[in-house]
Amino acid sequence: MKKLLISFALLNLLAYAASAGETSSSGNISFDQLLSHITSAPAETAPMPEPAAEKAAFAAATEGRYWITVKAADSHARTRLLEAGFDIVEINKDSVSGIAGPELLAALSSKSFMVLSRVPLAVRAKDFPAADAAYHNFKETVDLLKQMAAANPDIASLFSIGKTTEGRDIWCLRINSSAKGEAASAKPGALYIGNHHAREHLSNEVPLLFAAWLFDHKNDADIKKYINTLDIYIIPMLNADGAEYDIKTGSYQYYRKNMSLNADKSRGVDLNRNYDSWFCEAGASTYPGADTYCGPKAFSEPESQAVKKFIEARKNLKTHISYHSYASEILYPWGGSDADVPNEKDKQVFIKVGDEMGKLTGYLSHKSSEMYVATGDSCDWAYASGGIFAFTFELEGRSFYPGAAILSSAVAKNIKAAVYLLSVTDNPYKVLP
Ligand SMILES: [Zn+2]
Numbered sequence: 001m002k003k004l005l006i007s008f009a010l011l012n013l014l015a016y017a018a019s020a021g022e023t024s025s026s027g028n029i030s031f032d033q034l035l036s037h038i039t040s041a042p043a044e045t046a047p048m049p050e051p052a053a054e055k056a057a058f059a060a061a062t063e064g065r066y067w068i069t070v071k072a073a074d075s076h077a078r079t080r081l082l083e084a085g086f087d088i089v090e091i092n093k094d095s096v097s098g099i100a101g102p103e104l105l106a107a108l109s110s111k112s113f114m115v116l117s118r119v120p121l122a123v124r125a126k127d128f129p130a131a132d133a134a135y136h137n138f139k140e141t142v143d144l145l146k147q148m149a150a151a152n153p154d155i156a157s158l159f160s161i162g163k164t165t166e167g168r169d170i171w172c173l174r175i176n177s178s179a180k181g182e183a184a185s186a187k188p189g190a191l192y193i194g195n196h197h198a199r200e201h202l203s204n205e206v207p208l209l210f211a212a213w214l215f216d217h218k219n220d221a222d223i224k225k226y227i228n229t230l231d232i233y234i235i236p237m238l239n240a241d242g243a244e245y246d247i248k249t250g251s252y253q254y255y256r257k258n259m260s261l262n263a264d265k266s267r268g269v270d271l272n273r274n275y276d277s278w279f280c281e282a283g284a285s286t287y288p289g290a291d292t293y294c295g296p297k298a299f300s301e302p303e304s305q306a307v308k309k310f311i312e313a314r315k316n317l318k319t320h321i322s323y324h325s326y327a328s329e330i331l332y333p334w335g336g337s338d339a340d341v342p343n344e345k346d347k348q349v350f351i352k353v354g355d356e357m358g359k360l361t362g363y364l365s366h367k368s369s370e371m372y373v374a375t376g377d378s379c380d381w382a383y384a385s386g387g388i389f390a391f392t393f394e395l396e397g398r399s400f401y402p403g404a405a406i407l408s409s410a411v412a413k414n415i416k417a418a419v420y421l422l423s424v425t426d427n428p429y430k431v432l433p
Pocket of ligand 1: 197
């Protein structure tokens with residue numbers, strides 16, 4: 001399969017367009033042009049050898065950490081593992097896999113969990129810094145957002161919804177034919193957020209490139225209708241601090257949380273355990289060093305706080321996707337309880353809309369807690385507090401670092417699902433018979 005270097009291709013395209021004056025008539029970045037440029041990029045770039053310094057940095061980051069497989073026969077066992085601080089990355093029939101350091105291994109052993117296998121993390125690493133080039137880091141993401149907003153002033157605006165722990169802006173691209181910036185709109189709203197979790201870089205690419213695609217197709221009849229009648233928000237990189245930390249040495253750090261400094265000097269809160277929905281009751285850890293640490297209290301973190309304020313200020317929001325990776329699944333509430341949502345009509349909307357998006361992506365749609373119960377989840381909170389039909393997408397791949405080759409197909413199928421969500425945002429209940 002070809003390696004598709006999207007960010008390189010885009011930068012090249014922008015440079016080329018600037019020098020040749022060859023932007024499309026609106027000055028817009030052309031997604032089709034971008035894709036054709038990408039697919040004509042040189043096939044199969046050989047992985048670059050890692051410089052010794054990078055190897056050393058990676059060894060330091062991964063020293064004493066393992067890819068482990070633990071026996072867990074059902075969702076209740078999986079929930080208990082989350083509470084022990086283990087972030088479940090892969091679910092198998094009778095076991096789960098993920099990353100563990102010495103403290104977690106000791107904790108699992110003391111709680112009588114059976115560790116079936118463990119492989120030093122460095123051995124499992126299967127990607128190279130050269131693969132980063134296809135993905136957008138924080139600066140590249142912001143540059144692209146600014147470029148898109150500047151090229152489409154009639155329908156787009158860009159603003160910050162708040163600052164991260166380390167002071168980076170959390171940028172939101174808005175697509176609305178009448179209201180700009182933070183001005184209120186009565187039009188039904190759709191919200192797309194990526195990158196709650198640092199190492200899930202694909203979850204930034206999907207909403208970011210969805211935006212590029214929307215601008216490129218803004219004159220298609222259906223897209224034009226959505227832009228004219230809806231209020232569309234795209235926040236591709238919520239956890240910019242964590243995403244930057246994960247790549248800053250040129251080798252991946254397998255980092256999940258934000259960059260808060262905890263009371264015990266450990267680093268990070270799991271942002272998707274920090275929302276006020278059964279906060280820290282099940283499937284979350286109170287141990288600050290754990291990957292599933294819920295934080296000292298609900299909404300303790302600037303990133304989740306920014307989302308809270310954003311959603312609470314916009315009562316017009318009807319639909320939402322929060323992108324994560326990886327499982328090829330679409331999840332709907334509840335995640336924090338085994339129960340179904342109590343409103344039968346809403347439940348049927350979740351099932352129907354989830355199934356439709358499942359057909360478009362090939363992902364399996366189901367109630368989130370069927371996988372395991374995890375409280376403090378953003379989509380549970382968005383539905384409970386705002387009545388928003390909120391879906392978690394666990395994007396595809398067989399690793400947090402699936403390489404550049406996956407981008408074009410993953411983005412293409414997820415654009416279809418994201419557009420479908422727009423098509424029901426005016427009234428999600430219309431999907432019911
Ligand atoms: Zn995630």
